[in-house]
Amino acid sequence: MRFDYRTKGVCSRVIHVEVEDGIVREVVFEGGCPGNAQGVSRLVQGRPVAEVIDLLQGIRCGFKSTSCPDQLARALAENAGQPVSE
Numbered sequence: 001m002r003f004d005y006r007t008k009g010v011c012s013r014v015i016h017v018e019v020e021d022g023i024v025r026e027v028v029f030e031g032g033c034p035g036n037a038q039g040v041s042r043l044v045q046g047r048p049v050a051e052v053i054d055l056l057q058g059i060r061c062g063f064k065s066t067s068c069p070d071q072l073a074r075a076l077a078e079n080a081g082q083p084v085s086e
Helices: 034-044 049-056 068-079
Strands: 002-006 012-020 023-031
Touching (some): 012 068, 023 034, 023 049, 023 068, 034 049, 034 068
Antiparallel strands (some): 012 023
């Protein structure tokens, strides 16, 4: 399943995600810090959705209450029908 997530409160604008059988297959960030976005994308490939959510949720970017990794966790949680922690 492929889906797009419109981010809130971060530099990236959209996260394109592909999940298959509960495993993250591909993540592409539009906008944001290219190196960090590519790094996060590669690190989560092949991992279970629940593991990625646990690893990334709650990460903050400087003084912001969220980050691109946190937004990815929120996108995955929403897509999986899980509650999103604030």
